[in-house]
Amino acid sequence: xNSIIDVRGVSKAFQGQLVLTDVDFKVEAGKIVGLLGPNGxxxxxxxxxxxxxxxxDSGSIRIMGHNPITDGDEIRASSGIVTESAGLYHxxxxxxxxxxxxxxxxxxDQNQKARLLELFELSGHxxxxxxxxxxxxxxxxxLCKALLHNPKILFLDEPTNGLDPxxxxxxxxxxxxxxxxxxxxxxxxxxxLHQLESICDSFAFMENHTIIEQGTLSQLEQKYVTEVIVxxxxxxxxxxxxxxxxxxxxxxxxxxxxxxSKTEISTLLKKLLQQHQVHSVEIVNxxxxxxxFKVRERVR
Amino acid sequence: xxxxxxxxxxxxDLRDIYRTNTLLTxxxxxxxxxxxxxxxxxxxxxxxxxxxxxVGNDVEKMLSMFLSxxxxxxxxxxxxxxxxxxxxxxxxxxxFLLVPIITxxxxxANSFVGEKERRTLESLLFSPVSIKTLFLxxxxxxxxxxxxxxxxxxxxxxxxxxxLGYQLFGEIIFPSSNWVxxxxxxxxxxxxxxxxxxxxxxxxxxxxxxxQNMSGIIVLPVIALIVxxxxxLFLVGAKLTLIIAAVxxxxxxxxxxxxxxxxxxxxxxxxxxx
Numbered sequence: 416x417n418s419i420i421d422v423r424g425v426s427k428a429f430q431g432q433l434v435l436t437d438v439d440f441k442v443e444a445g446k447i448v449g450l451l452g453p454n455g456x457x458x459x460x461x462x463x464x465x466x467x468x469x470x471x472d473s474g475s476i477r478i479m480g481h482n483p484i485t486d487g488d489e490i491r492a493s494s495g496i497v498t499e500s501a502g503l504y505h506x507x508x509x510x511x512x513x514x515x516x517x518x519x520x521x522x523x524d525q526n527q528k529a530r531l532l533e534l535f536e537l538s539g540h541x542x543x544x545x546x547x548x549x550x551x552x553x554x555x556x557x558l559c560k561a562l563l564h565n566p567k568i569l570f571l572d573e574p575t576n577g578l579d580p581x582x583x584x585x586x587x588x589x590x591x592x593x594x595x596x597x598x599x600x601x602x603x604x605x606x607x608l609h610q611l612e613s614i615c616d617s618f619a620f621m622e623n624h625t626i627i628e629q630g631t632l633s634q635l636e637q638k639y640v641t642e643v644i645v646x647x648x649x650x651x652x653x654x655x656x657x658x659x660x661x662x663x664x665x666x667x668x669x670x671x672x673x674x675x676s677k678t679e680i681s682t683l684l685k686k687l688l689q690q691h692q693v694h695s696v697e698i699v700n701x702x703x704x705x706x707x708f709k710v711r712e713r714v715r
Numbered sequence: 716x717x718x719x720x721x722x723x724x725x726x727x728d729l730r731d732i733y734r735t736n737t738l739l740t741x742x743x744x745x746x747x748x749x750x751x752x753x754x755x756x757x758x759x760x761x762x763x764x765x766x767x768x769x770v771g772n773d774v775e776k777m778l779s780m781f782l783s784x785x786x787x788x789x790x791x792x793x794x795x796x797x798x799x800x801x802x803x804x805x806x807x808x809x810x811f812l813l814v815p816i817i818t819x820x821x822x823x824a825n826s827f828v829g830e831k832e833r834r835t836l837e838s839l840l841f842s843p844v845s846i847k848t849l850f851l852x853x854x855x856x857x858x859x860x861x862x863x864x865x866x867x868x869x870x871x872x873x874x875x876x877x878x879l880g881y882q883l884f885g886e887i888i889f890p891s892s893n894w895v896x897x898x899x900x901x902x903x904x905x906x907x908x909x910x911x912x913x914x915x916x917x918x919x920x921x922x923x924x925x926x927q928n929m930s931g932i933i934v935l936p937v938i939a940l941i942v943x944x945x946x947x948l949f950l951v952g953a954k955l956t957l958i959i960a961a962v963x964x965x966x967x968x969x970x971x972x973x974x975x976x977x978x979x980x981x982x983x984x985x986x987x988x989x
Contacts, residue, residue, distance in 0.1 A: 470981040492843035502838030518723030
């Protein structure tokens with residue numbers, strides 16, 4: 416596997432208080448990885464260490480083959496970051512902010528700024544001071560700033576905080592498209608799980624200052640979803656707590672059945688359809704959120 | 716050292732000063748007070764009022780004593796000339812030093828802690844800007860406006876003193892050797908010292924207020940200088956001005972070396988970013 420990010424046994428403490436403990440983490444080049452965990456789990460500190468602005472107390476890190484401590488500037492020159500605070504100059508206009516950061520990152524393509532402003536629907540606002548922007552506009556401008564120099568890795572710390580639903584959709588769908596077109600590796604930190612499910616190739620879960628699990632959704636599903644809970648929309652009115660020997664319970668407009676595996680769904684449906692109507696069928700415990708809580712349960 | 720980055724950072728900081736009203740007000744008001752108001756009041760009042768009548772014999776004796784210490788070659792025909800001469804060449808330069816100190820102090824403190832308070836320092840530390848470039852750009856961006864303010868104040872001061880003083884002395888009396896040594900050597904050294912000390916303090920404290928409070932200490936030697944001259948304890952001539960400038964130059968070099976050694980990105984980040 417071609418790992419663009421390779422972290423082994425990284426620990427970090429601030430004034431004797433552990434913030435990261437023995438973190439192992441790998442990211443394949445060109446993938447979108449979701450770094451998930453509750454507030455205070457250490458996600459932001461981890462991103463700062465990967466960028467070489469904080470120093471790990473122990474462990475080894477390789478980003479694009481570079482050590483963040485000794486080759487920090489090389490890493491920072493080839494990566495883009497959107498922090499939670501956006502980090503923009505409020506007294507400067509959107510355009511001036513981009514001009515300034517373009518100089519810092521050595522961007523020579525003069526059309527790049529206009530392209531990004533257009534893409535993130537900020538063209539009409541480029542000459543207004545950033546201080547007058549809404550939170551969503553600031554976040555979008557921060558994304559423009561992070562993408563100015565066509566980074567190889569994009570670090571996004573809570574990129575959808577403060578965005579309205581339209582803004583969230585726009586940013587996430589753009590990120591997916593951008594990743595597909597440019598093969599840029601993206602690491603997204605978030606605690607809003609449902610937003611990431613559709614765009615991430617794999618996920619890493621942080622809990623108690625370490626990464627407790629990492630894998631694709633199907634790998635995680637295989638490992639953590641030991642039984643399948645299916646919500647079936649049907650006109651069947653339950654008289655018992657079992658159907659075909661499987662546990663079930665009534666819900667509004669249907670039933671909830673617990674099956675040992677996905678293969679039993681067809682058998683169940685065939686039997687049900689002989690006497691009843693079926694309007695909808697949905698597995699409810701294989702989404703990211705259910706898996707996240709299962710993973711967390713394991714370490715508690 | 717990346718010149719492109721350095722230039723961009725300096726340009727951004729200078730634009731920031733121009734757009735920050737409180738900063739702009741400070742660097743406009745301070746020169747007006749020290750280089751326009753003070754000399755106008757003194758030279759103007761010596762033209763308007765008969766000071767010779769107002770002062771007694773004791774004051775006359777004291778002025779003669781001060782003048783005997785100065786080794787000046789100027790001849791005085793009246794007491795007004797003596798007062799104005801002493802004020803312009805010995806007391807005003809000390810007061811004038813407050814112009815570059817206050818300006819550099821305000822600009823430098825804003826330059827670094829301002830970035831931190833606006834949460835933009837994080838963006839800079841996440842970019843490929845080396846800490847050396849960061850500090851150098853902040854030093855230059857604080858030094859340039861402070862030096863400009865200092866030189867402008869000097870010119871304004873000269874216009875006022877010569878404009879009003881010509882009527883009293885019948886000749887151009889500004890700048891004396893004291894002033895030349897001050898504006899060419901001492902003022903730039905004091906500005907650099909103030910900027911470096913402020914950057915050093917700013918990189919270690921969290922708020923603009925803290926930085927301002929700590930850097931206020933720079934004013935103390937200047938106050939000592941003023942008190943020393945008013946009390947007659949010592950008079951700072953051109954030679955002493957040059958010696959003080961040389962001492963500050965050494966201090967600046969030491970400070971610069973300390974800043975370069977202590978400016979580690981990780982330490983800076985941990986101290987400045989929550």
